Each structure stands twice: as structure tokens, then as C-alpha cells.
Amino acid sequence: MSPLLASIRPELAWEPFTPTRKSRWSVEKAAHLYRRAAFGAPWDVIEAAAALTPVEAVENVIRGRDGIERFEGDIARLTLGTLESNNSRELQGLWMYRLLNSPHPLKEKLTLFWHNHFATSHAKVNSVRLMHSQNDTLRRYALGSFAGLLREMTFDPAMLIWLDSNTNRKGAPNENYAREVFELFSLSPGHYTENDIKEAALALTGWSAKDEQPFFNPAEYDAGEKTIFGQKGAFTAGDVVRLALSQPACARFIVRKLFRELINDHDLPPDALIEPLAIEYRLRDYDTGWLVKRMLSSWLFYSEASIHQRIKSPIEFVVGTVRSLSGTISPLQASEVCAQLGQSLYFPPNVKGWDGGREWISSTTLLLRQNVAFEITKGRDEAARLDPARLAVKYQAKTPDQIADLFLNMFVQQTQSPAREQIVTQLKAEIESASDRPFAQRENQARLARLAAHLVLALPEAQLS
Amino acid sequence: MSTRRHFLTTTAAGLALPTVFQRMSRAANEATGKDSILVVVQLSGGNDGLNTVVPYNEAAYTKARPTLKIASQSVLKLEQGLGLAPTLKGFSTLWEAGQLAVVQGVGYAQPNRSHFESMDIWHKATTAASEKYGWLGRCAPELGGAGDAVLHIGDGEPPLAVYGATGYAPSMRSIQDFQLKTGSGADGDRRRAAVEQLSEKSNGGDDLLSFVQSSAKQSFASAARIREVAAEYKAAIDYPQTPLAQRLKLIAQLIDAKLPQRVYYVSHDGFDTHAAQQLSHGQLLKTLGDALEAFHSDLKSHGHGERVVGFVFSEFGRRVAENGSQGTDHGTAAPVFLTGAAVQGGLHGKHPSFEDLDQGDLKFHTDFRSVYASLLQDWLGVVPGHVLQGNHPTLALWK
Numbered sequence: 010m011s012p013l014l015a016s017i018r019p020e021l022a023w024e025p026f027t028p029t030r031k032s033r034w035s036v037e038k039a040a041h042l043y044r045r046a047a048f049g050a051p052w053d054v055i056e057a058a059a060a061l062t063p064v065e066a067v068e069n070v071i072r073g074r075d076g077i078e079r080f081e082g083d084i085a086r087l088t089l090g091t092l093e094s095n096n097s098r099e100l101q102g103l104w105m106y107r108l109l110n111s112p113h114p115l116k117e118k119l120t121l122f123w124h125n126h127f128a129t130s131h132a133k134v135n136s137v138r139l140m141h142s143q144n145d146t147l148r149r150y151a152l153g154s155f156a157g158l159l160r161e162m163t164f165d166p167a168m169l170i171w172l173d174s175n176t177n178r179k180g181a182p183n184e185n186y187a188r189e190v191f192e193l194f195s196l197s198p199g200h201y202t203e204n205d206i207k208e209a210a211l212a213l214t215g216w217s218a219k220d221e222q223p224f225f226n227p228a229e230y231d232a233g234e235k236t237i238f239g240q241k242g243a244f245t246a247g248d249v250v251r252l253a254l255s256q257p258a259c260a261r262f263i264v265r266k267l268f269r270e271l272i273n274d275h276d277l278p279p280d281a282l283i284e285p286l287a288i289e290y291r292l293r294d295y296d297t298g299w300l301v302k303r304m305l306s307s308w309l310f311y312s313e314a315s316i317h318q319r320i321k322s323p324i325e326f327v328v329g330t331v332r333s334l335s336g337t338i339s340p341l342q343a344s345e346v347c348a349q350l351g352q353s354l355y356f357p358p359n360v361k362g363w364d365g366g367r368e369w370i371s372s373t374t375l376l377l378r379q380n381v382a383f384e385i386t387k388g389r390d391e392a393a394r395l396d397p398a399r400l401a402v403k404y405q406a407k408t409p410d411q412i413a414d415l416f417l418n419m420f421v422q423q424t425q426s427p428a429r430e431q432i433v434t435q436l437k438a439e440i441e442s443a444s445d446r447p448f449a450q451r452e453n454q455a456r457l458a459r460l461a462a463h464l465v466l467a468l469p470e471a472q473l474s
Numbered sequence: 475m476s477t478r479r480h481f482l483t484t485t486a487a488g489l490a491l492p493t494v495f496q497r498m499s500r501a502a503n504e505a506t507g508k509d510s511i512l513v514v515v516q517l518s519g520g521n522d523g524l525n526t527v528v529p530y531n532e533a534a535y536t537k538a539r540p541t542l543k544i545a546s547q548s549v550l551k552l553e554q555g556l557g558l559a560p561t562l563k564g565f566s567t568l569w570e571a572g573q574l575a576v577v578q579g580v581g582y583a584q585p586n587r588s589h590f591e592s593m594d595i596w597h598k599a600t601t602a603a604s605e606k607y608g609w610l611g612r613c614a615p616e617l618g619g620a621g622d623a624v625l626h627i628g629d630g631e632p633p634l635a636v637y638g639a640t641g642y643a644p645s646m647r648s649i650q651d652f653q654l655k656t657g658s659g660a661d662g663d664r665r666r667a668a669v670e671q672l673s674e675k676s677n678g679g680d681d682l683l684s685f686v687q688s689s690a691k692q693s694f695a696s697a698a699r700i701r702e703v704a705a706e707y708k709a710a711i712d713y714p715q716t717p718l719a720q721r722l723k724l725i726a727q728l729i730d731a732k733l734p735q736r737v738y739y740v741s742h743d744g745f746d747t748h749a750a751q752q753l754s755h756g757q758l759l760k761t762l763g764d765a766l767e768a769f770h771s772d773l774k775s776h777g778h779g780e781r782v783v784g785f786v787f788s789e790f791g792r793r794v795a796e797n798g799s800q801g802t803d804h805g806t807a808a809p810v811f812l813t814g815a816a817v818q819g820g821l822h823g824k825h826p827s828f829e830d831l832d833q834g835d836l837k838f839h840t841d842f843r844s845v846y847a848s849l850l851q852d853w854l855g856v857v858p859g860h861v862l863q864g865n866h867p868t869l870a871l872w873k
Binding site: 132133135275317318319320367370375376379380383384427428431432435438439442460463464467468469470472473 | 606637639652653654655656657660661664665668669671672673675682683685686687689690693694697
């Protein structure tokens with residue numbers, strides 16, 4: 010076990026974090042909350058959250074900002090055009106618009122989590138309408154009941170196509186969904202037998218996607234008796250879901266996966282840490298909203314075992330940067346950039362989804378991320394509405410020290426880092442090199458702000474969440 | 475960390491290349507035992523085959539094209555009463571060297587005259603709506619490697635032809651895609667040094683931050699290596715300053731750098747010549763011929779002449795008769811071209827008959843999938859049946 014997790018006492022780990030003299034509620038912790046749960050936030054939001062209690066800050070993130078109805082109205086209009094276009098790039102852009110602008114980013118974060126969990130690719134489904142409809146379902150259940158979500162996904166038309174339920178018929182079963190529903194969607198390997206899969210496939214027969222709707226053909230359903238997890242019955246597709254949810258392994262699997270998403274992406278948590286949450290999650294009929302809140306409120310979440318212990322996904326990096334700079338960028342462009350960095354919305358590499366963690370970083374994707382940092386902080390062209398210079402003005406950062414601190418605070422909350430001195434030196438050199446050019450003071454401030462924002466975002470520290 | 479996974483999950487070449495560099499020694503392909511390379515040149519818009527390979531003596535041709543016909547004294551003569559458009563000097567040179575194969579009368583049954591739909595048919599190699607992937611996308615896994623067998627070179631979206639089960643093949647615009655961007659001039663250099671310095675600090679531990687720092691170090695090393703290759707590469711010839719020629723030059727550099735790609739894909743746009751086509755079409759052909767001539771000549775000087783074949787196609791030819799705007803409208807059958815030392819230079823198949831037109835359009839006699847099958851089987855070493863539906867006889871296109 011990692012030394013970070015070894016020091017955690019399971020009976021205290023999930024207790025609500027309460028500030029002590031040793032561990033205060035701070036901008037660092039507030040920024041951590043927003044980074045993990047909301048793709049980051051403008052600096053004044055972080056500062057405001059740091060002035061609240063942790064409980065209030067978490068409540069705010071769970072509830073989302075005002076204006077959701079109006080936002081959904083905008084989305085509804087954009088959706089019409091996207092569906093009409095039948096263009097998968099526009100579909101990606103539509104979701105990216107949500108990710109960048111939604112007043113309820115936590116919901117988008119969890120929708121993305123479930124997209125990766127029930128990883129379905131447009132490459133095979135080949136229908137903008139069905140991928141969009143699946144996405145809506147994922148969002149509806151994002152912070153709702155996983156039991157309901159698993160049921161919905163079992164009969165979701167895109168999923169029926171993706172995992173070949175269309176060809177799963179009585180007398181000619183296709184085990185694709187039966188296998189994945191146990192292996193990847195609910196239990197994980199080791200908690201079912203090959204025979205459970207065979208029998209579950211029979212129970213799932215008869216379902217297909219027809220005219221973009223789930224369709225049950227009784228003539229293709231195998232109504233015979235099946236044995237699943239040692240229980241006998243003339244089981245149906247609904248029973249397969251019910252039986253999976255009744256296994257203790259199910260809640261453990263989801264809690265572990267959410268741990269990796271919200272707490273720490275590389276240290277394997279011991280069973281003792283997972284079990285208390287898994288038991289209660291199952292008792293609460295898989296209420297994901299409860300589980301997420303519990304995690305975001307916990308001691309563990311605000312400990313060293315969690316802070317900066319995840320690699321940002323491409324979407325976290327790009328969306329987080331844009332949200333932190335309190336600006337905006339073309340959603341089509343943003344989703345294109347994320348695709349280049351290895352995360353193409355609606356096109357996960359396979360049914361296991363993106364592996365994530367260290368897999369996100371190769372020598373090349375890192376270089377590309379640093380180039381994205383350069384482009385995003387240029388303050389002109391496609392990044393005109395993201396100009397870091399505005400923030401230097403707003404927060405009255407004028408000297409190299411002030412400007413370096415502003416952006417170090419904003420992105421990595423590490424003004425003590427050894428990088429600070431080097432960044433300040435760079436900013437001074439920039440002034441030096443421009444000393445023979447007649448820059449107005451304001452223009453100088455803008456140049457330094459852009460340079461500082463770029464240098465901070467290019468730091469390896471900025472790749473960690 | 476698995477680099478293989480990155481290849482499979484990324485959609486842009488930018489992500490792939492430097493890691494490719496680290497595997498340079500494995501460039502020769504394991505799956506097919508071949509290291510042959512195919513460069514596909516797509517002429518977008520529907521190339522006017524009749525004014526590319528000109529039947530200058532054919533009365534039906536001169537009659538149908540009162541303003542656009544190319545006279546016998548202007549064409550670059552081939553044989554059998556056919557000649558290349560006067561601006562295709564590059565192709566003429568290849569022809570003289572026995573490195574230009576002209577496959578005549580290529581098309582498919584029930585031709586579709588929509589750009590979009592016909593291009594889709596060429597890309598998917600089928601008219602079946604149920605097919606989602608392109609022929610090269612389906613071919614890529616057969617070529618082995620780590621999903622990096624096919625590379626699209628250009629600014630635009632990659633074509634459907636290179637779309638496969640793992641998404642679109644990567645796209646690359648220039649070597650600059652693999653360099654740290656920090657702006658130009660002394661400011662840019664200072665900034666680059668700062669980014670590199672700030673990234674590379676490592677405490678050598680096993681924690682996440684150290685991992686990112688050491689990845690940064692690697693990435694700067696890879697970028698430096700690519701810079702060297704680019705700086706050291708001396709084209710044996712001055713490539714024309716056209717986007718097509720510059721893309722082919724980039725491909726020559728990548729081939730010379732021993733990258734493992736087996737298929738490169740470039741597009742050359744503007745062939746939808748509905749009006750006043752003479753000048754513009756001539757210019758497009760000049761760009762095409764000069765670019766491919768320079769490319770093959772450069773490859774030869776670097777010792778890759780035998781390894782590389784060019785394949786030039788368009789989604790359809792144009793009508794026999796010109797329209798009222800001194801242009802031509804969408805037609806059907808047309809020639810495709812293969813270039814390179816390995817091809818059997820000369821004419822392949824007859825010119826389609828002017829006596830037997832289909833609603834004023836030339837009739838195809840060679841299905842384009844036979845050309846694909848030949849490229850797959852005889853050049854790339856892939857079983858055509860794994861990529862194409864149905865049986866398509868291969869053609870004798872090789873030396």
C-alpha cells in the first residue's frame with residue numbers, strides 16, 4: 010500500500026472534514042474541491058469558497074450555480090441543430106459547450122465519469138441521435154441512483170447496438186452485453202462465473218434497438234429457466250440487472266471506481282477503506298449523489314493522499330484552464346484539442362473506456378498540453394476571450410512578484426514552490442528585453458500576465474489535479 | 475506506461491510521432507513482412523479525365539469540347555493517340571522513366587454523381603450504407619504496427635478513407651506539430667528555455683509529479699531528435715512551393731526518418747471545374763505533376779525509390795461534353811494513376827469508348843476496387859478479402 014494511504018485510518022477517513030489548527034480550511038483546499046468536482050473555477054469563486062465553511066462550499070458545488078433552467082433552454086435550442094446536422098463533431102461540441110459553461114459542472118463531471126464507465130463509441134453506434142440520448146440518460150442519473158442507471162443502460166438503444174444485443178437471440182445467444190455488464194459495468198472480474206455469463210445472455214435475449222427505441226421481441230426471448238449467481242428462475246433482462254445489484258461486489262466496484270475519480274488515481278485503496286461506503290451505498294439503493302457528497306466532504310479528500318494525487322484528463326486540463334481563466338473558447342475547437350490530447354468525447358477507445366491516470370501522459374501528449382497552454386494564454390485570436398491580462402488588471406497584480414503569485418495561486422496554489430523564483434526571473438527578463446520598446450505600463454502588465462499564465466500552465470504541477 | 479494504448483486512442487499524429495521515433499528500428503513491418511509504402515493522392519472535386527489524358531485525335535472529343543479541347547500539337551504524347559495535358563510535364567517525365575501507370579476507364583456500376591456520395595463510395599470501397607469505415611481504416615490493422623500504419627498529412631479533417639474501428643487515422647500538418655511552441659524570436663527562445671527548465675526539475679521519486687517531470691524531459695529529447703532530422707534532411711531537389719509538394723516533401727522526410735507508417739494520405743483540392751476550367755485545371759495538373767515528380771526524384775536520391783508508390787484518384791471524371799460556361803459537369807469513369815519505380819509504366823486498359831456513352835458519360839470497364847485489390851495484395855501485402863467485400867480481380871500493374 011502506498012505510504013500516503015497507509016497513514017489513513019479507515020474509521021476516520023470518511024468522517025466530515027472539520028478544520029483544525031493543523032489542517033485549516035484554505036484556498037488550497039477550496040481550489041482542490043473545485044478542481045476535482047467542478048473543473049476548476051474563477052479565482053474569486055475559490056476565494057469566496059475559502060471564506061465559507063467546508064460544508065457550505067461542498068453544498069454549493071453539489072447544488073450548482075443559479076441559472077440552470079436558462080442554461081438548459083440554450084442547450085435545448087443548440088441540440089435541435091446538432092441532431093439535424095447528424096454530425097458527430099457537432100455532438101462533441103455540444104457536450105463541450107456544457108462542460109465549459111454549465112452552471113452545474115459537478116453534474117457534467119459525473120456524466121463524463123459514467124460515459125467512461127458505460128463507454129459507448131459513436132464509431133460503432135453511428136447515430137448522433139442515439140449517442141445524444143444516451144448522454145442525456147447518463148446526465149439524468151449522474152448524481153442519481155446507479156441502480157436506475159444500470160437498468161436504463163441495459164435497455165439503452167445505443168448500448169443495445171454497441172454490445173450487439175441486436176443479435177442476441179433465443180437459440181443464437183450473443184454474450185457481449187452479458188459479459189460486460191458483469192465485468193465492466195457492475196461487478197468486475199472474479200465475482201461471476203463463465204456460466205453466469207452464459208445464463209445471463211439467455212435472460213437478455215429478445216432485446217434490440219428498433220426505430221431508435223428499445224424493442225422486445227418475445228419470439229426471440231429464451232423463456233427457459235436460468236441459473237445466475239446460484240439462483241434459479243425464468244429470468245429476464247430486468248432480473249439480470251437486479252441480480253447484479255444484489256451482489257456485494259457491485260457497490261464495492263463502483264465505490265472503488267469513484268475513489269479513483271475523486272480521491273486518488275493511482276493508489277489502490279485497501280478494502281477496509283472501501284467497505285463502509287460500499288455497505289451504505291447499497292443500503293441507500295446506490296444513491297450516487299450521497300456517495301459523491303460523502304467523498305467530497307471527507308477528511309481523506311482534503312488530505313495529502315488526495316490533493317494533487319490525480320493526473321488531469323485532457324478534458325480536465327482544457328476545461329479547467331478555461332474555467333479558471335473565467336473566459337470562453339469555441340467548444341468545437343476545445344473538443345478537437347481534447348481529441349488530440351487523447352480524449353475524444355463519444356469515442357472512447359473501447360468498452361473499458363479511457364484508462365486514464367498516468368496513461369494520459371506520454372512524452373508527446375505532454376508537449377501538446379504545453380502547446381495548448383501557450384495558445385490559450387496568448388490573449389488573442391481564438392483565445393481572445395481568455396486573456397490572462399484581464400485578470401492581472403482585475404486583481405491589481407502589477408509587479409513581477411504579484412503577477413507570478415496571482416497565476417501560481419490560480420492554477421497550482423503553490424506560491425512557495427521553487428518554480429516561483431524562476432518565473433519571477435523570467436518576468437523581469439521580459440521587462441528588461443522590452444526596456445528599449447515604448448510599452449505603456451498597461452501593455453507591459455498584459456505581456457507579463459500572459460507569460461506568467463503560460464509558464465504556470467506549462468509546469469508539470471499544472472498537470473496534476 | 476503503454477505507448478501502444480496512446481496510438482490507439484489518439485486521433486492526431488502529433489501524439490504519435492515522437493514515440494514512433496523511439497521504435498524506429500522496428501519500422502519494417504512485422505505483419506506483412508514488407509516495408510513498401512503507399513502514398514494516396516486524392517484529387518477532390520472530380521478530375522476531368524479527358525483533359526488529363528487527352529484523346530486528341532478523337533473526333534467525338536474535339537466536337538464535344540469546342541472551347542476546352544486540347545490540340546494534338548499541345549499534348550505531351552503518350553501512345554495510342556493519347557497525350558497528357560500540356561501542364562503535366564512532371565507526369566511526362568515519370569512516363570519517360572517508365573514510372574507512370576495510367577489505368578483507364580476506372581469507376582463503378584450505377585455511378586453516383588454527387589461529390590459527397592461518390593467520394594464516400596471510393597472511401598468505403600462499397601455502396602453499402604451499412605459500411606461505416608474507410609478502406610484504409612479497415613486495412614490499417616492488417617498492416618500491423620500499433621494503429622499507426624496510416625497517416626493523413628494536411629490541415630483539414632482526415633478523410634473517411636482512413637476512418638476505422640479505432641477512429642480516424644492521425645493527422646499531421648508539419649514537423650512544427652512536434653515542437654514546443656513558445657513564439658518566435660529571442661523572446662520565444664527565452665520562453666522555451668524557461669518552460670524546459672521549469673519542467674525538467676525532478677526529485678527522482680516515484681510520485682506523480684516526478685513522473686510528469688521525467689515525461690517532460692523525454693518529450694524535449696524527442697522534439698530535439700525530430701528537429702535534427704528535419705534540419706539534417708536535405709531534399710535532393712527543390713520542391714515547388716505548393717501545399718501539395720510541401721506535404722509530399724514532409725512525407726519524404728518522414729520516410730527517410732524511418733517512421734513505421736505504410737500509408738500516407740494527402741488531398742489536392744479544386745477539381746470541381748464547372749466554369750472557365752482551362753487555366754485553373756491546367757494549373758491544378760501542373761501542381762500535381764510537378765509535386766509527384768519532385769517527390770519520386772527526391773526519394774530515389776535517398777534510396778527509397780523502390781519502396782514508395784503513389785496512387786492518384788478522384789471521385790469521378792467529368793462529362794464528355796463541355797457545358798455552356800467553358801467548364802465541365804460531373805461525370806463518371808476516368809483514369810487513375812500509379813507512380814513510382816515499382817509500377818509497370820504505360821497504359822493499362824483501353825480508353826472508354828465514345829460510341830457507347832451512358833447519358834453522355836464514359837462507361838467504366840475497370841472497377842476501382844480492382845485497383846485497390848492490386849494495391850493491397852501486390853503492394854502492401856494484405857489479403858484483399860480482409861478489406862474489400864466481394865472478389866475483385868487484381869491488375870498487372872507491377873514490374
